[in-house]
Amino acid sequence: MGSVLPPDNHVHTQFSWDAPGAASMARSCEQALAVGVGCVAFTDHLDFTDWTDGDRIAEENLDPRRYSAMRLLDVGGYLAAIEDCRERYPDLRILAGAEIGEAHMFGASAAALVATAGFDRVLGSLHAIPFDGRLTAADQLFGVMPAADVMRRYFAEVVRLIEGSDIFQVLAHLDFPRRSWPQAAGPYDETAFEAEYRAVLRALAASGRVLEVNTKSPLLSVELLWWWRDAGGLAVSFGSDAHQPWRVGAKFKLAVDVVEAAGFRAGRDRFDFWRV
Ligand SMILES: [Zn+2]
Numbered sequence: 001m002g003s004v005l006p007p008d009n010h011v012h013t014q015f016s017w018d019a020p021g022a023a024s025m026a027r028s029c030e031q032a033l034a035v036g037v038g039c040v041a042f043t044d045h046l047d048f049t050d051w052t053d054g055d056r057i058a059e060e061n062l063d064p065r066r067y068s069a070m071r072l073l074d075v076g077g078y079l080a081a082i083e084d085c086r087e088r089y090p091d092l093r094i095l096a097g098a099e100i101g102e103a104h105m106f107g108a109s110a111a112a113l114v115a116t117a118g119f120d121r122v123l124g125s126l127h128a129i130p131f132d133g134r135l136t137a138a139d140q141l142f143g144v145m146p147a148a149d150v151m152r153r154y155f156a157e158v159v160r161l162i163e164g165s166d167i168f169q170v171l172a173h174l175d176f177p178r179r180s181w182p183q184a185a186g187p188y189d190e191t192a193f194e195a196e197y198r199a200v201l202r203a204l205a206a207s208g209r210v211l212e213v214n215t216k217s218p219l220l221s222v223e224l225l226w227w228w229r230d231a232g233g234l235a236v237s238f239g240s241d242a243h244q245p246w247r248v249g250a251k252f253k254l255a256v257d258v259v260e261a262a263g264f265r266a267g268r269d270r271f272d273f274w275r276v
Pocket residue numbers: 099125127172173
């Protein structure tokens with residue numbers, strides 16, 4: 001019984017500050033094996049709540065507090081849990097990783113931590129953007145300005161993230177605020193933001209990195225993945241962004257269909273990214 005699904009490169013555990021009580025690394029391993037995901041990367045949130053010398057956020061004089069519950073990852077505890085799960089579930093390939101938020105704002109902090117942690121997968125993500133003197137959670141901006149303006153500000157900041165940090169390998173959920181797109185603004189239309197998507201994809205491809213297909217967000221279209229190829233993108237990563245065990249590998253069959261329709265395939269190493 002070989003696994004049929006790609007690696008789930010974006011899974012949260014009890015070590016993420018926003019994880020619900022049911023989050024469990026061990027149960028996530030069991031779920032992966034049960035649904036045919038042969039490889040998981042545990043990418044708990046690595047969000048800095050303060051800065052050190054060399055972090056851009058200090059130069060820009062921005063308040064870093066974007067979520068009140070945010071706290072720094074317990075890297076030691078996390079790595080010990082990884083080791084424990086590797087022993088308990090030898091049939092599962094378990095990668096250590098992190099999802100770093102706003103890495104371009106915390107470059108020195110992120111570099112110091114990643115240098116010692118030995119991560120296999122580092123995701124870069126943007127959840128908050130500079131607004132009104134602080135890093136502001138993107139979804140909070142929908143109450144402040146037109147919905148399309150939120151997306152445009154977000155995409156512009158994602159380009160700054162990509163160009164301002166090389167610490168991550170995979171860009172997570174490239175259109176994150178889409179998850180909170182207000183109904184009153186009508187159906188979300190990718191083509192309305194084609195120029196902005198293409199700018200993000202060009203920057204990502206130019207730096208030789210990987211685009212995530214995130215199955216917690218509304219699924220990217222086949223056409224958008226063709227924009228990725230047009231931009232020179234060569235690889236995609238699948239990520240459920242699960243914060244609870246039952247979501248590991250969620251909607252992966254559908255995501256595989258979309259990714260294959262855009263011409264990406266599993267490689268000889270089935271635990272690698274899918275490539276053109
Ligand atoms: Zn995220």
